[in-house]
Amino acid sequence: MERAYQQEAEERELLEFNVTQHEPFKETFSVELTTATNLMYLMDKVFGSVFNDFHKSQIVPIVNMTSGTGYELNLLFRSKANAVEDVDGEGKVSAFVPRMEAEAPTSRNTMFSTLKKVGTASKTINQFMISQPACELLRTLFMDNWTLRDQKFIADPNAKRYCNLGLIGERTVQENLGYMNNNNVTVIENIVMHIDVNKVLQMIKGDKDENGERLFYQIRPVMDVYANVQNPSGMIPIRSETVIEILRLNGDKFEEVKASVGATQKNEEIVSQIRNLRY
Numbered sequence: 001m002e003r004a005y006q007q008e009a010e011e012r013e014l015l016e017f018n019v020t021q022h023e024p025f026k027e028t029f030s031v032e033l034t035t036a037t038n039l040m041y042l043m044d045k046v047f048g049s050v051f052n053d054f055h056k057s058q059i060v061p062i063v064n065m066t067s068g069t070g071y072e073l074n075l076l077f078r079s080k081a082n083a084v085e086d087v088d089g090e091g092k093v094s095a096f097v098p099r100m101e102a103e104a105p106t107s108r109n110t111m112f113s114t115l116k117k118v119g120t121a122s123k124t125i126n127q128f129m130i131s132q133p134a135c136e137l138l139r140t141l142f143m144d145n146w147t148l149r150d151q152k153f154i155a156d157p158n159a160k161r162y163c164n165l166g167l168i169g170e171r172t173v174q175e176n177l178g179y180m181n182n183n184n185v186t187v188i189e190n191i192v193m194h195i196d197v198n199k200v201l202q203m204i205k206g207d208k209d210e211n212g213e214r215l216f217y218q219i220r221p222v223m224d225v226y227a228n229v230q231n232p233s234g235m236i237p238i239r240s241e242t243v244i245e246i247l248r249l250n251g252d253k254f255e256e257v258k259a260s261v262g263a264t265q266k267n268e269e270i271v272s273q274i275r276n277l278r279y
Contacts, residue, residue: 028253033222036242043073043197046204050137052092053077055189059197071219072143078187093137098188099129128190130159130168141198142167143202169190177200178238201246214251219244 037060043057058074058168075095083094094257146165147153153161169191174184201217210217222245226237 002132014081026253028250032246032248034242034244034246038112039219039244039246043200046200047075050086050092051077051095052090052132053079053083053094053096053190071197073197073200075138075192075195077190077246079190079194083128083131084143085131085133090116093133094131095134096128097131099127127170130162130190130192132158134192135159135162136190138195141195141199145195146194167194205248209250213253216249216251218246219250222246 026174040057040059042129044061047057048054055076055078058076060074062070062072063241077095079096079098079099080094083097085094085097087093087238139154139157146167150161150165153165171189172186173189175187197219200216201219205215205217205221207215222243225241225243231237
């Protein structure tokens with residue numbers, strides 16, 4: 001009798017939950033891990049395919065008193081003396097063209113009002129001005145706080161507006177083009193500043209999902225990677241890479257979350273179908 005009871009207990013299946021219809025997972029955020037190098041490569045690939053004088057992009061940290069540390073993007077251009085505002089044979093345009101004196105802005109609108117050749121006193125180098133095609137192509141990519149005071153900036157972009165808002169600049173850099181230490185040349189770099197890297201990602205990776213819902217992006221650093229480098233004092237760590245997190249936010253679902261926590265006035269009462277409870 002005891003043996004039969006034990007056999008029955010061993011054969012009995014234990015109770016388990018069996019959910020036949022799963023509740024959908026309403027994704028609000030998704031994350032892509034990348035590196036600063038890969039992110040800059042992506043930016044360079046996009047802008048280099050549009051502008052024939054594009055040199056490289058730079059990601060610049062900025063500190064905001066309310067939202068903490070963020071990032072903006074600077075675009076560096078190495079302009080050509082014979083650049084024109086026409087599409088070239090590869091379908092690209094020049095972001096900067098030589099500036100006529102009559103069109104010269106005031107000195108406060110450029111990083112350096114006078115550019116000088118190395119070893120030559122007070123000799124002005126030709127300066128450049130942003131082209132009209134570049135004005136139009138870049139107009140929607142700036143950080144809002146830099147363009148809001150000009151309400152017509154997006155509808156009617158031109159070089160003067162870019163200067164007045166402090167969005168472009170000019171500088172000289174020294175480069176060694178050979179193996180000799182004294183083989184330095186002066187290179188003019190034109191800069192488009194205060195580009196919103198999150199808006200660029202929205203342009204590249206898409207602003208809507210397959211259901212037509214709005215998508216927004218934000219980058220934030222995760223960790224720095226260091227490499228040990230030998231010097232006369234021994235091995236020292238040098239930062240070699242930064243791991244970056246690209247956060248993608250579903251704007252429409254985020255609005256639903258805000259409503260459910262009472263962040264907006266659209267929250268609705270939820271009534272239980274099982275018990276007489278209201279949520």
